[in-house]
Amino acid sequence: MVTQKNRDIRLKSRPVGLPTLDNFELVEGEIPHLGSGQILVRNLFMSVDPYMRGRMMDRKSYVPPFQIGEVLQGGAVGKVMVSNGNGEFAAGDYVLGMDGWREWFVSSGAGLQKVDPAIAPIQAYLGALGMPGLTAYAGLLRVGELKKTDRVFVSAASGAVGAVVCQIARNKGCEIVVGSAGTDEKCAYLTQELGCTAAINYRDCGDLGAALADAMPGGVDVYFDNVGGSHLTAALDNMNTFGRIVACGMIEIYNATEPPRGPYNLANIVGRSLTMRGFIVLNHLDMLPAFQRDMGEWIAAGKMTWRETILDGIERAPEALIGLFKGDNFGKMLVKLAEENGG
Ligand SMILES: NC(=O)c1ccc[n+]([C@@H]2O[C@H](COP(=O)([O-])OP(=O)(O)OC[C@H]3O[C@@H](n4cnc5c(N)ncnc54)[C@H](OP(=O)(O)O)[C@@H]3O)[C@@H](O)[C@H]2O)c1
Incomplete structure (x- = not known):
């Protein structure tokens, strides 16, 4: 049984210039209820990307703007902790989707794809392999x-x-x-x-x-x-x-x-x-x-390599995003949300 809380990051205010930590809000709540046919996913890594700065502005673009008070979105790789009769995903599967900026989520599986940890470390699917x-x-x-x-x-x-x-x-x-x-x-x-x-x-x-x-x-x-x-x-x-x-x-x-x-x-x-x-x-x-x-x-063939800068904990995700605009990252900027066993 899952006894932890869920934490997510929401847009608190729209930035003017370089975002500040005040533009984000960390919210703690319950892990969403798992319905029939659904899966419960523990996010392990989430991505921060420069395009997210554009989504913090209220303007028309190729992706809709983030809304104030709502959980942000972005790429994440997680592990299925419980599958409640989902035909496509089983407990233990690693999945890639756009449900970042939160520690846990429940899904029907729509929009998620399995990733294979045998090919590369799972976070690579947010970077060089993603x-x-x-x-x-x-x-x-x-x-x-x-x-x-x-x-x-x-x-x-x-x-x-x-x-x-x-x-x-x-x-x-x-x-x-x-x-x-x-x-x-x-x-x-x-x-x-x-x-x-x-x-x-x-x-x-x-x-x-x-x-x-x-x-x-x-x-x-x-x-x-x-x-x-x-x-x-x-x-x-x-x-x-x-x-x-x-x-x-x-x-x-x-x-x-x-x-x-x-x-x-x-x-x-x-x-x-x-x-x-x-x-x-x-x-x-x-x-x-x-x-x-x-x-x-x-x-x-040893002809492709990459680096990662990994910050620990969802509370550091805003700092990671802001860091992209200051060159704080060496290679792909990532946030680690949990250990591979989900803990
Ligand atoms: N068209 C698309 O579909 C698409 C998709 C993904 C990404 N992108 C774009 O690709 C670019 C790179 O994205 P990424 O995810 O790979 O980010 P990234 O390069 O891993 O991180 C951003 C880097 O940009 C550099 N930078 C920040 N501000 C700068 C400035 N004022 N002048 C010069 N360099 C600056 C910093 O490195 P230094 O330390 O070297 O300054 C920073 O580490 C971004 O412009 C992003 O919007 C486009």
């Missing part, structure tokens, strides 16, 4: 139309998406792959462990455009943009003719309180015949089988 990994894969290969002769620049390159992008580019035969990140330690990781040919610490490199020109004297064919703003400006000045810009994210402006100034050099798109294309990973789920096949092969 949504961020697929974002890297679809963004680089389909949206960026990567060719092995391309010279590739990646921003936020040590993060969940960026680290996978760097390695896919190398695995696909690209000889010049340059990443940018916010610390020397992250930059060393890019060159020593992810196969980047050079790395730029954007915080202390001076003029980012000049640093990029130094790091990639032959110019950039594909820019995988996780940052926008100053990084996009720097990339535009270094793009080769017919280059492609993959607009994956623009984290530099997610907390802006004033309309951000656009890159002043968009005319490069005309003069250099560039293509800039945005995308949302949810529109590329058809690539999941190919992604899983390729990732499985790369992992087995």
Whole structure:
């Protein structure tokens, strides 16, 4: 019998600028009642992702905004503790779904998928083997139309998406792959462990455009943009003719309180015949089988690695989300909610 309480995190107020801990509320309550045919799941890991900042604002987007007073949502991996006659899920199964920001939940199983802990640690399904990994894969290969002769620049390159992008580019035969990140330690990781040919610490490199020109004297064919703003400006000045810009994210402006100034050099798109294309990973789920096949092969061949920053306890989830905008994470940012046995 389950005797614990359930805790969840709710949106208390909408942030202005960088969120603060005051924007969140930790609420303790009862574990939901388990009905016939349902499963009771103990979340073990939950994800925090930059897009969640957008959902904290009351505006129309590709996902609806979080509502004040309601439990937040996001990716989580949990373990089925009790199955009350559910035909699909049994006690002991590990499941991936969008019921994060809470310790326990009851479900019919709709929207959940089983994950196999024998293939990788379960939290990897929130990172390299999950949504961020697929974002890297679809963004680089389909949206960026990567060719092995391309010279590739990646921003936020040590993060969940960026680290996978760097390695896919190398695995696909690209000889010049340059990443940018916010610390020397992250930059060393890019060159020593992810196969980047050079790395730029954007915080202390001076003029980012000049640093990029130094790091990639032959110019950039594909820019995988996780940052926008100053990084996009720097990339535009270094793009080769017919280059492609993959607009994956623009984290530099997610907390802006004033309309951000656009890159002043968009005319490069005309003069250099560039293509800039945005995308949302949810529109590329058809690539999941190919992604899983390729990732499985790369992992087995020792050609895909990742890092995680894990904070302990649901009460630290707000801190984890805020940390994404300060570069507190090295690799995928996760929150651990319970031990594998559910305790
Ligand atoms: N299009 C899609 O479907 C999709 C899906 C997933 C993610 N994304 C986007 O992909 C990007 C990366 O997401 P992720 O989940 O992999 O996060 P992440 O890279 O693991 O974490 C965010 C990182 O961004 C960097 N950063 C934060 N503020 C910055 C700033 N002002 N300038 C430069 N770098 C900054 C920090 O690293 P440093 O220490 O290096 O600064 C931080 O660690 C985000 O823009 C996200 O919105 C898009």
